[in-house]
Amino acid sequence: MEKTKDSYSYYFEEAPIPKAIAHMAVPMMLGMSINLIYSIIDAFFIGKLNNTAMMTAVTLALPFTCILMAIVNVFGAGGGTYISRLLGEKNLEDAKNISSISFYLSLLSGFIFMLLAIPLLHPILQILGARGDTVLFTQSYIMVFIIGSPFVIANFTLEQIVRAEGASKVSMNGMVISVIINIILDPILIFTCHLGIAGAALGTIIGNIGAVIYYVYYLRNKSATLTISLKTFKPTPIICNNIFKIGITAFLLDGFLMVSSLLLNNLSARYGDYAVAGFGISLRLVQLSEFIAMGLYMGVVPLIAYAYTAKNINRMKKVISTTTSYMLIITMSISLIIFIFRNPIYYLFSKDVNVINTGIYILIAMLVSSLFAAITGIITCIFQAIGRAKEATIMSMTQGILLIPIMISGSYIFGLHGLIWSTTVAEVLTCLVGLCLWIKFNRDTNKIDSDLDN
Incomplete structure (x- = not known):
């Protein structure tokens, strides 16, 4: 297992940019890809x-999982980026405190969420848009996730915490453990135990438990920088403020994603189950390029946060420009391959002609939007990494604020066509807002760099 103390000082400060990016991002990209493969x-x-x-x-349950990811990012993104900035300041003692605080607060929030969600199960199903035959299936699926929510939230929080100290391989190992357990248990629970989609959800929860055990073992016994010892669980107003000011921006992003997913489910349900299923399948296919791009720019967040706090602006800019180039090439290449083989790929998931025809049309629109989503994603992550809560909040809110009215107006004016292309339109506009903020930020950092040179 990698020695994180040596790892973070070398890769954060001395390694050539491509090598540092590869060390931090490739394991994350592999882990995200494996997670996507499991989803498929x-x-x-x-x-x-x-x-x-x-x-x-x-598909109807996707917005519910967005709630869990929103909670995760309060402590994972908020705590993780704070840890990287503290390491840039060489403040190892506070970094230990943040890792412990983030873990226990994430676990506590999971139990609170579970206690609140169980009595509200039926209203949740109505909000999700479950109707007719889908009600019982959706209920059995999300009930498993509700019970297992503390482990899901803790798992993804710990993944971001260990990555924050440069332990990218450890981060990937946890994701791989979770996915392998899922893949092994899926056919057993779904078919052998006749649990159907509840079996798929149960396999996911058990996989998350396995990853949590792995991360806890690592942080207790192997990490030279971080810990989850209760002795270091000493939350203060200043610490919580630094965690939450970035964590809330990530929470807002996932919160708007949840609302837009709910809206999409309810609007698409007007056109029949085939439309809802088409959106669900297409989303999984497009996530191949989106998740790999996400793994790339999320993987380098600790590098950006560390370099910015250490006032190594030139290195930070090189990390950003090199990562962006890699990301655009990868996203366009994968999207092109999916587009070329869209018909045979879609037949693997459904034999329903309506689902296939509508789904392929949806897939094309989503592939177009994925390129702009990747650019938006890296800009948002940059602002989160350097602690610019204002810009990160603007990026998080813009996407949701634009998408919801565009989705509603598009659906009512242009029908299913308008609903399908609404996400693409919103992504393009959000990307333009992000580029404007990035230009302003770039001017500010140029000034900082110039002052340091003088």
Whole structure:
């Protein structure tokens, strides 16, 4: 297992930029890809049940999982970026405190969420847009996630914490452990135990538990920088403010994503189960390029945060420009491959002609938007990494504020066509806002760099 103390000082300060990016981002990209492969395999197994209502139920549950990810990012993104900035200041003692505080608060928030969500299960189902045959399937699926929510939140929080100190391989290992457990258990729980989509959810939860155990072992026994010891659990107003000011921006982003997903489910349901299923399958396919791009720019967040805090602006800019170039090339290449083979790929998930025809059309619109989403994502992560809460909040809110009215007006004016292309339009506009903020930030950092040279 990598020695994090040596790892973070070398890769954060001395390693050539491509090597540092590869060290931090490649394990993250592999981990995200493996998670996506599991998601696709999960959809494949459920598709083998030949029940469109089940596939629709899994799609309807996506906004619910967004709630969990929103909570995760309060402590994962907020705590993780704060840890990287503290390491840039060589403040190792506070970094230990943040890792412990982030973990225990994430675990506590998971239990609170579980206690609140169980009594509200039926209203949640109505909000998710579950109707008719999909109600029982959606209920059984998300009930498992509600019970397992403390482990899901803790898992993804710990993943971001260990990555913040430069332990990218450890971060990837945890994701791989979770996915391997999922893949092994999926066919057993779905088919052998006849649990259907509830079995798929249960496999995911058990996989998350396995990853949590791994991360806890690492932080207790192997990490030279961080800890989860209760002795270091000493939250103060200043510490909580630094965690939450960035964590809340990430929470808002996922919160708007949840609202837009709910809206998408309810609007697409007007056109039938085939439209909802088409959106769900297309989303999983497009996530291949989106998740790899996400793994790339999320992987370098600690490098950006560390360099900025250490006032090594030139290195920070080189990390950003090199990462952006890699990201654009990868996103366009994967999207092109998916587009070329869209027909045979789609037949793997559904035999329903309506689902296939509508889904392929949706897929094309999503592939176009994925390029702009990647640019928006890296700009948002930059602002989160350097602690610029104002810009990060603007980016998080802009996407949601634009998408919701565009989605509603597009659906009512242009019908299903307008709904399908609404995300693309919103992504383009959000990307333009991000580029404007980036230009302003770049001028500010040029001034800082010039002052340091003088």
